[in-house]
Amino acid sequence: MFKHIVTIGFCCFTITTFAQQNKTTADTLQAKNNLDEVVVTATRSERKLSNVAVPVTIINKKTIQQSGSLRLNDILNEQAGLFITNSFGSGLQMQGLSPDYTLILIDGEPVVGRTSGVLDLSRIAVANIKKIEIVKGPSSSLYGSDAMAGVVNIITENPYQNTYGASLRYGSFGVTDISANTTVIKNKFNLSAQGNFYNNNGYNLNPSSSAQTLDPFYNYTLQAKAGYKFSDKTKWTVNARYFNQLQTTNPYKDVDASNNAFVFSGNETTKDVNISNTLEHKFSSAVKSYLRIYYTDYQSATNQSYIYNNPSNNIYYNDYFEQTFTRLENQTDIAITSKSNLIIGGGWIFDNVKSNRYDESIVTKKNNIGYLFSQYDWQINNWWNVIAGMRYDYNQNYASHVSPKLAMQFIPVKKLKINASIGGGFKAPDFRQLYLNFTNTSAGTGYTVLGNNEVAAGMQLLQRQGQIQSVNQVFYNAALQPLQPETSTGINLGFNYTFTKKINLNINFFRNDVNNLITTSPIAQKTNNSFVYSYFNLNKVYTQGFETEIIYKPIKAIQISVGYQLLYTADKHDIDSIKSSAGVYGRDNGVVYRLTLKDYKGLFDRSKHSANIKIYYENKNGWFANLREIYRSGWGVQDLDGNLLLNRGDLFTKDFFQTNISIGKFFNNGLKVQAGCDNVFNWKDIINSPNIPGALFYAGISYSFTQHKK
Amino acid sequence: MIMKNRFLQLACAAIITSIGFISCSKDSGTVTIITSTSVNSLNSAGSDGHFSFYSLETGQQIASSDSATAKWDIAFRSTTILINGGTSGPANGGAFVQRGVTFDTYNTISTDSTFKIDGINGVVRAIPTGSGNGWYSYNFSTDIISPIAGNILIVRTASGKYAKVEIQSYYQNAPTMPDANSVSRYYTFRYVFQANGTKTFN
Numbered sequence: 073m074f075k076h077i078v079t080i081g082f083c084c085f086t087i088t089t090f091a092q093q094n095k096t097t098a099d100t101l102q103a104k105n106n107l108d109e110v111v112v113t114a115t116r117s118e119r120k121l122s123n124v125a126v127p128v129t130i131i132n133k134k135t136i137q138q139s140g141s142l143r144l145n146d147i148l149n150e151q152a153g154l155f156i157t158n159s160f161g162s163g164l165q166m167q168g169l170s171p172d173y174t175l176i177l178i179d180g181e182p183v184v185g186r187t188s189g190v191l192d193l194s195r196i197a198v199a200n201i202k203k204i205e206i207v208k209g210p211s212s213s214l215y216g217s218d219a220m221a222g223v224v225n226i227i228t229e230n231p232y233q234n235t236y237g238a239s240l241r242y243g244s245f246g247v248t249d250i251s252a253n254t255t256v257i258k259n260k261f262n263l264s265a266q267g268n269f270y271n272n273n274g275y276n277l278n279p280s281s282s283a284q285t286l287d288p289f290y291n292y293t294l295q296a297k298a299g300y301k302f303s304d305k306t307k308w309t310v311n312a313r314y315f316n317q318l319q320t321t322n323p324y325k326d327v328d329a330s331n332n333a334f335v336f337s338g339n340e341t342t343k344d345v346n347i348s349n350t351l352e353h354k355f356s357s358a359v360k361s362y363l364r365i366y367y368t369d370y371q372s373a374t375n376q377s378y379i380y381n382n383p384s385n386n387i388y389y390n391d392y393f394e395q396t397f398t399r400l401e402n403q404t405d406i407a408i409t410s411k412s413n414l415i416i417g418g419g420w421i422f423d424n425v426k427s428n429r430y431d432e433s434i435v436t437k438k439n440n441i442g443y444l445f446s447q448y449d450w451q452i453n454n455w456w457n458v459i460a461g462m463r464y465d466y467n468q469n470y471a472s473h474v475s476p477k478l479a480m481q482f483i484p485v486k487k488l489k490i491n492a493s494i495g496g497g498f499k500a501p502d503f504r505q506l507y508l509n510f511t512n513t514s515a516g517t518g519y520t521v522l523g524n525n526e527v528a529a530g531m532q533l534l535q536r537q538g539q540i541q542s543v544n545q546v547f548y549n550a551a552l553q554p555l556q557p558e559t560s561t562g563i564n565l566g567f568n569y570t571f572t573k574k575i576n577l578n579i580n581f582f583r584n585d586v587n588n589l590i591t592t593s594p595i596a597q598k599t600n601n602s603f604v605y606s607y608f609n610l611n612k613v614y615t616q617g618f619e620t621e622i623i624y625k626p627i628k629a630i631q632i633s634v635g636y637q638l639l640y641t642a643d644k645h646d647i648d649s650i651k652s653s654a655g656v657y658g659r660d661n662g663v664v665y666r667l668t669l670k671d672y673k674g675l676f677d678r679s680k681h682s683a684n685i686k687i688y689y690e691n692k693n694g695w696f697a698n699l700r701e702i703y704r705s706g707w708g709v710q711d712l713d714g715n716l717l718l719n720r721g722d723l724f725t726k727d728f729f730q731t732n733i734s735i736g737k738f739f740n741n742g743l744k745v746q747a748g749c750d751n752v753f754n755w756k757d758i759i760n761s762p763n764i765p766g767a768l769f770y771a772g773i774s775y776s777f778t779q780h781k782k
Numbered sequence: 783m784i785m786k787n788r789f790l791q792l793a794c795a796a797i798i799t800s801i802g803f804i805s806c807s808k809d810s811g812t813v814t815i816i817t818s819t820s821v822n823s824l825n826s827a828g829s830d831g832h833f834s835f836y837s838l839e840t841g842q843q844i845a846s847s848d849s850a851t852a853k854w855d856i857a858f859r860s861t862t863i864l865i866n867g868g869t870s871g872p873a874n875g876g877a878f879v880q881r882g883v884t885f886d887t888y889n890t891i892s893t894d895s896t897f898k899i900d901g902i903n904g905v906v907r908a909i910p911t912g913s914g915n916g917w918y919s920y921n922f923s924t925d926i927i928s929p930i931a932g933n934i935l936i937v938r939t940a941s942g943k944y945a946k947v948e949i950q951s952y953y954q955n956a957p958t959m960p961d962a963n964s965v966s967r968y969y970t971f972r973y974v975f976q977a978n979g980t981k982t983f984n
Contacts, residue, residue, distance in 0.1 A: 657884070
């Protein structure tokens with residue numbers, strides 16, 4: 073059970089960038105050599121991809137569009153080593169670490185609003201973004217809490233020429249996607265705005281159940297970016313985004329404990345506002361400073377009520393969660409010499425959560441975080457670059473934390489680049505782990521979850537009320553200790569070798585050691601036989617392996633890439649238990665056996681092998697086609713023998729295979745048509761992957777007009 | 783030396799459903815004082831508030847009206863298992879959870895083993911309740927109770943004899959992979975009862 077919570081995964085290193093294309097088309101994004109692309113996320117400053125000492129993947133607009141991806145999870149799913157999890161929305165497992173440990177940014181500013189630690193990637197539309205940057209390995213030295221596995225940064229397009237465009241797409245399950253965008257440049261002012269509407273009729277994979285596997289929903293996203301250039305030295309940018317989703321729970325029939333039928337229905341609304349303001353000023357050719365103010369508000373409300381056989385108050389399930397996050401930050405870049413740069417920065421965060429999850433009524437919990445960071449980047453000579461960084465986070469609710477990082481790049485010969493980095497990551501305890509005080513009444517089981525700050529009083533109350541049958545003293549004592557941040561150390565060692573202009577090989581070895589993992593476990597059993605859970609720092613886990621990608625461009629019109637990741641994960645406590653004299657026993661097909669390390673399968677929800685093959689084709693006449701194969705070996709989903717760890721004989725999924733194809737044509741007048749199918753061979757696993765409904769067909773048309781600058 | 787033949791065991795198990803319990807007979811032809819028994823899907827739902835009482839010695843389910851007698855050895859109600867002793871019954875039964883063994887190879891109860899008895903208000907039980915404490919683990923993400931592999935119950939019966947008990951499933955018809963649709967509170971277990979009063983099972 074803790075292994076489920078502690079989900080840790082894997083990763084792979086992919087520099088997926090599409091290259092060749094038609095120069096005549098309007099929205100062509102020319103990427104000559106992907107190593108020349110500029111990345112900003114890895115060092116909080118613009119650097120060429122080839123000059124970044126940490127593992128970075130770039131996914132550009134063209135790849136996203138030609139792959140037919142609409143939401144962030146669609147495109148990340150196609151990267152070797154990124155695993156899209158499916159509880160509490162589409163989460164991202166990266167470098168062996170669960171969704172809790174990856175920070176998601178839009179233009180460098182964090183997206184908030186997680187459920188059970190998972191940030192649902194499907195909230196983010198990707199059709200019109202400029203690119204996605206993925207930095208793997210701990211990045212807390214720049215970004216603070218949550219950037220333990222890495223950072224995903226969604227970079228939106230900067231307005232640079234007058235354009236307008238629109239697109240329409242329709243596909244299986246009523247998936248409808250409509251987008252429109254425009255950009256206006258006028259002297260010193262520029263504005264781009266776009267809107268997206270997405271509808272999904274949902275589906276039911278289990279006809280014997282009246283509940284939909286996916287309830288129908290629709291959402292829309294409005295986004296605007298405006299800039300004003302006061303002078304060559306001073307620039308102001310504002311970036312605003314609004315997301316709104318409504319999901320309807322179809323009437324759901326069920327029976328209660330006394331076998332009386334009841335029906336409920338309802339809806340869930342999700343809203344997301346992000347507003348960022350950046351004032352950029354060049355004090356001199358060597359000093360540039362950014363002042364940023366960012367505000368984001370995430371709101372989720374579920375209201376479900378009985379519509380037949382209403383037992384009492386008509387409410388089946390009500391949930392309200394709102395997080396507001398306000399951040400004030402300054403970053404100053406100083407070019408000390410032509411070969412060395414210093415970045416210093418600091419900021420203050422007001423983090424508020426308002427929810428009924430912590431108590432019976434809606435309460436507000438607050439946290440304030442102050443931080444300072446600096447990074448020194450030194451090009452020692454033409455074959456050796458060193459980047460050292462450090463961040464200090466002060467936290468009102470728990471201990472402060474220091475996150476260091478050191479990265480180096482060596483270029484021993486022209487074709488070979490060696491990247492080595494070591495960094496610290498951390499994740500602060502979240503509101504739920506601190507303040508949750510929740511008793512589930514709707515499921516009929518009546519279990520209770522108590523956050524760290526609530527556990528002593530909560531247990532005393534339950535004991536006074538005579539609700540406690542037995543206490544797990546070891547876990548209860550652990551739960552009474554103050555929660556510490558989870559910390560990690562990550563090491564990455566990567567090699568990039570360019571054989572010829574046509575073949576590039578990348579391989580990155582990684583190891584992450586996570587300490588103080590916050591896990592949840594029963595601390596007591598109630599007289600009604602359900603459990604009381606709490607959170608405590610307990611486990612130590614590691615994830616290690618390597619990721620590799622070969623990109624081959626046999627001719628200008630074709631790019632072939634092959635990606636693979638090997639991942640090993642383990643909970644160190646499990647290993648100690650298996651090695652101990654008492655041992656751990658498992659059951660395989662009814663036969664009880666003592667585990668050896670060979671029988672131990674690591675953490676739940678991890679694929680040992682994951683791979684992909686992608687072939688992109690595009691010719692001079694604007695035709696494009698692509699084939700993307702994604703493979704993941706089966707992953708452990710359930711302990712069947714009561715030892716709580718994953719071993720031979722437990723429940724694993726079957727191997728995952730998905731084949732996606734897409735074909736289309738750009739016309740000279742800015743028109744584009746495209747059709748495709750995701751999951752051509754209709755792979756399904758109704759129990760373990762209810763997020764995959766089978767083959768999805770789609771067709772779409774788009775138009776884009778650009779007024780080229782003279 | 784004993785171990786009734788497996789075919790008989792399976793045959794018996796197949797016959798019995800839901801509230802079924804079963805006592806497979808001793809090896810035919812040989813006189814033995816050790817009995818191996820498999821019980822399939824003993825209902826412990828406790829819908830009338832009563833435990834389901836069971837005699838390891840006779841392999842019979844005992845009526846709840848006999849709960850105050852020494853006729854039963856262990857009793858089940860949902861995940862709780864009682865022994866006939868202490869606050870739970872009038873006899874001198876006791877038990878402990880032996881961890882980290884396989885049922886078939888555990889043949890001797892060591893002399894320093896301590897048999898526990900049920901205490902007041904269920905605060906102390908010979909077979910502790912709670913996930914990971916006794917015979918089962920509870921997975922709250924799947925809501926499944928799994929018997930802990932390698933944990934067996936060593937029971938002193940009402941009459942002061944000994945048995946080893948392995949709980950195999952908590953779900954009706956003992957599915958290999960119980961899921962949300964499985965019906966819980968049905969014990970499938972096997973045990974070996976030593977009738978001669980010694981602490982050995984071979």
